[in-house]
Amino acid sequence: MSFLSAIRVALDALLVHKGRSFLTSLGIVIGISAVIAMVSAGEGARLLLEDRLSSLGKNLILIRSGTPVSQVMTAGGTPLTRDDARAIRQRLGYELTGVAEVQQLQRLVSRHALHHPTAVTGTTPELPPVRGWEVQNGRFLTDDDLKKMADVCVLGATLKDKLFPNQASAIGQTVRLDVLELRVIGEMVPKGRSPLGFDQDDQLWLPLTTLQRKLGGGDRLTMIVTSTHSAEEIDRVKADITALLRQQRHVQPGNENFDVSSVNEITDLARTVTTVLQLLVAIVAGISLVVGGIGVMNIMLVSVTERTREIGIRMAVGATPANVLSQFLIEALALSLAGGLIGLTLGLAASFVMAGFIGWPLVISPLAIVAACGVSGAVGIFFGYYPAWKASRLEPIEALRHE
Amino acid sequence: MPALIELENISKIYQMGTLQVHALHNVSLAIEAGEFVAIVGASGSGKTTLLNIIGCLDHPTSGIYRLDGQDVSRLDRTELAHLRNRKLGFVFQAFHLLPRHNAVENVELPLLYAGMPPGQRRQRAVELLKFMGLGNYLNHMPGELSSGQQQRVAIARALANQPQVVVADEPTGNLDSRTSDEIYREFQRLNRERKQTILLATHDPTIDRWGPRKVTVHDGTIVGDVPGKAA
Numbered sequence: 001m002s003f004l005s006a007i008r009v010a011l012d013a014l015l016v017h018k019g020r021s022f023l024t025s026l027g028i029v030i031g032i033s034a035v036i037a038m039v040s041a042g043e044g045a046r047l048l049l050e051d052r053l054s055s056l057g058k059n060l061i062l063i064r065s066g067t068p069v070s071q072v073m074t075a076g077g078t079p080l081t082r083d084d085a086r087a088i089r090q091r092l093g094y095e096l097t098g099v100a101e102v103q104q105l106q107r108l109v110s111r112h113a114l115h116h117p118t119a120v121t122g123t124t125p126e127l128p129p130v131r132g133w134e135v136q137n138g139r140f141l142t143d144d145d146l147k148k149m150a151d152v153c154v155l156g157a158t159l160k161d162k163l164f165p166n167q168a169s170a171i172g173q174t175v176r177l178d179v180l181e182l183r184v185i186g187e188m189v190p191k192g193r194s195p196l197g198f199d200q201d202d203q204l205w206l207p208l209t210t211l212q213r214k215l216g217g218g219d220r221l222t223m224i225v226t227s228t229h230s231a232e233e234i235d236r237v238k239a240d241i242t243a244l245l246r247q248q249r250h251v252q253p254g255n256e257n258f259d260v261s262s263v264n265e266i267t268d269l270a271r272t273v274t275t276v277l278q279l280l281v282a283i284v285a286g287i288s289l290v291v292g293g294i295g296v297m298n299i300m301l302v303s304v305t306e307r308t309r310e311i312g313i314r315m316a317v318g319a320t321p322a323n324v325l326s327q328f329l330i331e332a333l334a335l336s337l338a339g340g341l342i343g344l345t346l347g348l349a350a351s352f353v354m355a356g357f358i359g360w361p362l363v364i365s366p367l368a369i370v371a372a373c374g375v376s377g378a379v380g381i382f383f384g385y386y387p388a389w390k391a392s393r394l395e396p397i398e399a400l401r402h403e
Numbered sequence: 404m405p406a407l408i409e410l411e412n413i414s415k416i417y418q419m420g421t422l423q424v425h426a427l428h429n430v431s432l433a434i435e436a437g438e439f440v441a442i443v444g445a446s447g448s449g450k451t452t453l454l455n456i457i458g459c460l461d462h463p464t465s466g467i468y469r470l471d472g473q474d475v476s477r478l479d480r481t482e483l484a485h486l487r488n489r490k491l492g493f494v495f496q497a498f499h500l501l502p503r504h505n506a507v508e509n510v511e512l513p514l515l516y517a518g519m520p521p522g523q524r525r526q527r528a529v530e531l532l533k534f535m536g537l538g539n540y541l542n543h544m545p546g547e548l549s550s551g552q553q554q555r556v557a558i559a560r561a562l563a564n565q566p567q568v569v570v571a572d573e574p575t576g577n578l579d580s581r582t583s584d585e586i587y588r589e590f591q592r593l594n595r596e597r598k599q600t601i602l603l604a605t606h607d608p609t610i611d612r613w614g615p616r617k618v619t620v621h622d623g624t625i626v627g628d629v630p631g632k633a634a
Binding site: 005009012016309310312313314315316317318319320321322323395396397400 | 455458460461480481484485487488489493495499500501503512513515516517521560563564
């Protein structure tokens with residue numbers, strides 16, 4: 001019997017029970033669509049995360065005061081000061097791209113009748129090189145601005161749009177911050193959101209000295225930010241900074257009242273979380289495929305029992321065991337492949353919808369598509385083999401007598 | 404030249420729990436090509452078992468069965484399937500047509516397993532159905548046909564691969580007497596016009612009218628063998 005005839009025979013048998021065939025494939029449909037959608041979601045989330053992490057700056061090292069209580073939080077401790085930053089700059093400057101001091105407040109910034117609450121960051125000139133940020137228009141803060149405690153500021157893209165809607169540039173104009181009139185000297189290239197969802201472009205930068213002296217920010221620094229030239233140096237530099245600050249602040253190892261952490265640690269943590277999530281999804285999808293496969297096996301066993309007499313008739317007129325085996329195997333394969341194709345379609349549709357709603361990039365992995373087809377086929381063959389084998393082992397005379 | 408069908412001391416024992424049932428006991432029988440043979444006997448006499456063994460649907464417990472000179476007991480399941488496909492044609496009491504396939508598709512079934520291409524298959528099936536007088540019922544489903552018509556479809560199916568033997572187990576058992584006569588007449592016609600070897604089992608006493616060789620089975624042994632009347 002030709003292969004094409006065998007496929008015809010198998011498909012005819014499936015179409016007799018359309019509803020049942022559909023319900024049987026449903027397990028595979030759900031399994032495959034889950035795999036496709038979740039692989040796409042996982043990749044999309046990962047890309048989005050990578051994008052946000054890279055926006056923080058490469059090889060970034062954050063130094064904060066207090067005792068670390070988690071990878072992103074600290075509590076208590078003696079504040080960091082400009083002296084700490086100065087020590088790092090003097091002693092370790094050779095292995096750093098720069099050292100930037102940061103003091104951050106939340107303030108209302110206004111221009112005429114427009115008011116906008118924003119992150120006000122007092123900082124030093126080395127912040128852009130350290131974080132890999134670039135100036136779009138004008139210039140960033142200079143040492144001269146700091147020395148003079150100049151009333152100048154640099155705007156993030158979001159803040160600029162809020163205060164100067166429909167204006168190509170805000171440079172030379174002024175904004176009001178508490179008692180100060182600040183002249184806009186620069187605008188930054190947009191950086192997007194941070195991994196924690198904070199809009200890094202909704203920000204105003206001004207000389208650290210202006211913030212500390214004229215706005216009453218005090219000596220306390222929120223953090224010191226620095227970065228290394230390459231990722232391999234991070235651990236060594238972190239150790240150097242830690243040793244230096246221990247000496248500077250007179251603390252024993254283990255009792256640090258400051259925390260030195262790198263963004264790479266956060267990145268690693270985030271990667272671990274996404275990997276674990278993807279693994280979980282893979283397990284769930286795998287289970288649903290196995291359950292779907294058992295559904296196929298179950299219905300094929302029912303089908304073999306129901307059609308025992310048909311098998312007997314076919315054997316009586318000359319069907320070989322191999323003919324019967326292939327007929328039922330093709331039926332199982334067709335069931336699960338059809339399920340796989342429907343699942344693939346639904347999964348792709350779901351990926352598309354998710355990408356649209358959540359806003360991560362739409363990633364369609366060709367590998368996932370090939371794997372989905374391969375896996376559904378394999379499930380069909382694996383779970384269809386036993387019922388098909390059972391059918392092929394029937395004795396013709398007993399099969400014919402079956403009621 | 405050896406006979407087409409040769410049975411030597413064939414026995415069949417069914418194991419029913421601890422009880423052994425001797426369905427056939429040392430049966431020897433030879434049937435020549437072109438013969439029309441009726442196996443007669445009461446139900447339970449063993450005639451169906453005998454027919455199933457000759458039709459390669461069942462295996463004897465002991466004894467030798469040669470079909471067309473070939474020792475059937477040495478064949479595996481696949482070779483037996485080929486034998487049933489090419490050399491044997493079955494007609495059953497319960498017709499055993501595939502209910503979801505029309506007359507042509509049912510007749511095509513043995514041709515399908517013989518590997519005949521679809522076009523040829525259909526042509527041959529149509530020819531056979533016409534020969535059986537069913538030219539107007541080619542696309543009817545079994546459920547849309549009378550029992551006599553269904554049995555004619557089954558006979559057409561049995562003839563599909565031009566078998567050496569047509570084996571019919573109580574082919575008229577589910578038919579009224581008028582339809583039975585029509586079916587017997589078909590078998591007689593096949594035997595006379597096509598020299599088709601026919602082996603049928605029946606407990607119909609009127610079988611004599613159609614002139615077959617009559618082999619009588621009783622309690623698993625052959626108790627009578629009356630030569631057929633020449634046409």
